[in-house]
Amino acid sequence: MPPPPPPLPERISAVAVLDDPARRALYELVAQSAQPIGRDAAAAAIGLSRSTAAFHLDRLAEAGLLAVEFRRLSGKTGPGSGRPAKLYSRAAGELSVSLPARHYDLAGELMAAAIGESSASGEPVLEALARVAAQAGRAIGAGSDDLGSALEANGFEPREQGDGGIVLGNCPFHRLAQAHTAVVCSLNYQLLCGVAEGVGDTAHTIIADPDAGECCVRAVPGADSPQ
CATH class of the missing domain: 1.10.10.10 (Winged helix-like DNA-binding domain superfamily/Winged helix DNA-binding domain)
Incomplete structure (x- = not known):
């Protein structure tokens, strides 16, 4: 990653x-x-x-x-x-600025890793992609203070709702998601499930929701959310 x-x-x-x-x-x-x-x-x-x-x-x-x-x-x-x-x-490092935030490099890394692991093991590539996306999400979450800051730092523009849920105002994989919706939205879902798990957030449940806003995923209040 x-x-x-x-x-x-x-x-x-x-x-x-x-x-x-x-x-x-x-x-x-x-x-x-x-x-x-x-x-x-x-x-x-x-x-x-x-x-x-x-x-x-x-x-x-x-x-x-x-x-x-x-x-x-x-x-x-x-x-x-x-x-x-x-x-x-x-300098060896790369520098890019996109507005809104886009992270096509992350999507490319995950897809390349999944293809490599699928080729080596015979695991179906979409299953490999789901697994490596979740692993990457857990790593992102582990390095973050909370779910909101992890989403903000990675360009998702989280917006808290009155019920304690979170909708996302931006999709960092927008152009890819338009052209390859099923694959990229699945990647995104697994990634954000991993982020929530890695950060230890039990107040939200990550769900796929194509009508949530600018992103196909949102966080709804979970079992441990304040009532």
Whole structure:
């Protein structure tokens, strides 16, 4: 299962860093280079002063878009070899912003895992998908404080109802669910059942409800909910 993305405000701030044309040009230069690039080379390639290039490169690194390393370009070591150069390369992590929140990467990970396990064991792929989705949900729930915060952190936009139930204002798998409704809604149901189990929520029962709102699943008051 892919790691959870950084909070939305952090991702928006990182993308906003690229709004500056010079910064965007430096990012593209570094991203397209097979080798890490130093400040002097970057400044010369873009036509900026070294200090300006350094400022923008460091800003990109602070935003998590570039990785930094220090290395002596001459290959010499010891006294007189000079200070190591600061070199920049594209950061290994991925960054995406979608509004409303979409998590197609999670759906892809679960489907790929299910296909792999089905191929290895002979288990029907839809059964494997239900199992791995529930496992992923339990892991998400185990790392959350409560059901509402787990749903919020994963883009479901939970909305509490007067009866203690929860409807979901967003489907993170919307486009997939439109094209492959039965498969994706089943995945979603098993995932959220796992989330509720992992977080230890006994006040709600997860049910499939295609008419619940923007998502085909909702949480209704369970046996342990306050009356």
